[in-house]
Amino acid sequence: MKIIVLGGAGQMSRVTVKDLARSQDVTEVIVADLNEAKARQVAFESGEKCRGVYADAFDKPALVQLITGADCVINGCTYQVNLSVMEACLEAGVHYTDLGGLFHVTRKQMAMDEAFQKSGLTAVLSMGGTPGxxxxxxxxxxxxxxxxxxxxxxxxxxxxxxxxxxxxxxxxxxxxxxxxxxxxxxxxxxxxxxxxxxxxxxxxxxxxxxxxxxxxxxxxxxxxxxxxxxxxxxxxxxxxxxxxxxxxxxxxxxxxxxxxxxxxxxxxxxxxxxxxxxxxxxxxxxxxxxxxxxxxxxxxxxxxxxxxxxxxxxxxxxxxxxxxxxxxxxxxxELNTGVPPSIVAQMIVKGAITRRGAYAAEMGVDPEQYxxxxxxxxxxxxxxxxxxxxxxxxxxxxxxxxxxxx
Missing domain, CATH: 3.30.360.10 (Dihydrodipicolinate Reductase; domain 2)
Structure with missing residues (x-):
């Protein structure tokens, strides 16, 4: 299982990377961040499964190239890039989850439900602690x-x-x-x-x-x-x-x-x-x-x-x-926010979450299993x-x- 964490050098996403690195089913974690030096440091501290790279979430062509072939993208960046990253995931054919859209962006993301359904992809929106x-x-x-x-x-x-x-x-x-x-x-x-x-x-x-x-x-x-x-x-x-x-x-x-x-x-x-x-x-x-x-x-x-x-x-x-x-x-x-997207990304890839489309966790994640x-x-x-x-x-x-x- 290959997971890409955008904004992976951030305060919350560092915990996401740690959790992925400790998970037996995860074979590779790409820590992608505007600050490549910090991304490499987080990757080094998290273990041999991890690799740090430069990524600009607003550069969609480059992002598509980076994420193609991955099983899931965890978007730990600021919510202003959520729609752009979701579009990149549709183009690359990759599952998606993020930390939230602060109401207004979340509603726009939910409008992409049909596009993700047609692509056979899952986007679990707002999957931190709260929301999540x-x-x-x-x-x-x-x-x-x-x-x-x-x-x-x-x-x-x-x-x-x-x-x-x-x-x-x-x-x-x-x-x-x-x-x-x-x-x-x-x-x-x-x-x-x-x-x-x-x-x-x-x-x-x-x-x-x-x-x-x-x-x-x-x-x-x-x-x-x-x-x-x-x-x-x-x-x-x-x-x-x-x-x-x-x-x-x-x-x-x-x-x-x-x-x-x-x-x-x-x-x-x-x-x-x-x-x-x-x-x-x-x-x-x-x-x-x-x-x-x-x-x-x-x-x-x-x-x-x-x-x-x-x-x-x-x-x-x-x-x-x-x-x-x-x-x-x-x-x-950091624990409450960083761990949930790791859990859900793994649930999507392993088939524990089967619903396709773009939706919030309450619409497709089994609470007791979670x-x-x-x-x-x-x-x-x-x-x-x-x-x-x-x-x-x-x-x-x-x-x-x-x-x-x-």
Whole structure:
């Protein structure tokens, strides 16, 4: 099995490469990145199966040449290249998966479903932790209900690392700034509704070691794909909320309010033009790391599924908990995001995923088989079911009221 990881030198994809390299059925891993030196370093560190090469995901002719003959492409690049990489996969005849399209791009990717079906190819979209694993947590609950009214998808992050570093970023700063400033979209009463960034603030009682933490709306792909997957189940409401460590949240909020999320260039007094977000990213790259820091964190994914079974209101809560990991030498966020596309790429090539087309995980990946693979990699899923359950906070009327008053 030959797998190509685009953006393979990135923070999350390094874990993807490690997992592929440790998998018995994988014979070759191509670590492809704009930074060829880093790609070669990641390949060297990951083992003899791996090879690092230069790749520009926007150069489609060169990309087609690179991926032809591979079994699957894992796209770990920024979501802006997703459509272009998918087109290259169609041309080369290669299966595909990625880390997400941040709602709007994901919807465009789903429109390529027919093209992938006709080519006999599978593209599992948005297959990181969230979106990705969390979609399959939701499906586990949905599969056990006759009808479904509401799905809440929640991501809680905790970080207790003792470090001298001024500012530690768990994943792409560009993505984080977009999550804080781009208008989220929720699915409420059967319609897509725009809500203010960082609105819908509420305290979520996550499992230990995280516990209660405040979460807010942010733009994500789950509200784009769930209504497509479960329209026949009567799904009316889908919301996504993110809870970052309070100290980190306040720092990001401050930067966002100052305007550092902007990609529009501003003119400096010396006549130079710069985009604030580019400056922020460059400054973060310059920050010294703390070599003595020992990561201690957690990343919890939760799907709350409310519906009816045999006419009785039933509420499933499905959690997946990841911690910092010694085997992979990574944080919980890196583990939660980097491992899933490796699992799914291998499932596609081995025939464990048979549906062809371009779709999100909940439409073609068996959750229980996937959960077994997660457990092999130190990520465990727990399920609780309540019936009957108080549902005042989940009714469409309450959801609409909350949006209006935030």
């Amino acid at each position: 694993t969390i979609n399959l947590l939701a499906r586990y609950g949905v599969d056990r209900l006759d009808t479904v009214e509401t799905i809440r998808v929640l991501n809680g992050c905790g970080d207790w690392t003792k470090t001298s570093a001024i500012f530690s970023v768990p994943y792409s700063m560009r993505t984080i700034m977009e999550e804080f400033t781009v208008e989220p979209v929720a699915y409420l009463n059967g319609e897509f509704v725009a809500v203010p960034p960082r609105s819908g603030l509420e305290t979520i009682d996550f499992p230990e070691p995280l516990g209660p933490i405040q979460a807010h709306y942010t733009l994500h792909s789950e509200p784009a794909t769930f209504p497509v997957a479960w329209k026949e189940k009567g799904l009316k409401n889908v919301v996504f909320k993110l809870a970052l460590p309070p100290d980190f949240h306040e720092k990001v909020r401050f930067l966002a309010d100052l305007g550092f999320s902007s990609t529009e260039e501003i003119q400096l007094s010396n006549g130079t033009s710069v985009a604030p977000l580019d400056v922020l990213e460059a400054m973060i790259r310059r920050l010294p790391e703390d070599p003595d820091a020992k990561v201690q964190d957690c990343d919890i994914l939760r799907a709350e599924v409310l519906g009816r079974k045999n006419g009785v209101e039933t509420h499933y809560t499905i959690d997946s908990i990841a911690r910092e990991n010694q085997r992979y030498e990574c944080s919980s966020t 959960f077994i693979e997660l457990a092999k990699r130190d990520m465990y899923v727990t399920v609780s079911c309540q019936t009957p359950v108080g549902i005042d906070t989940f009714t469409p009327v309450e959801a609409q009221r909350q949006v209006r008053t935030d």
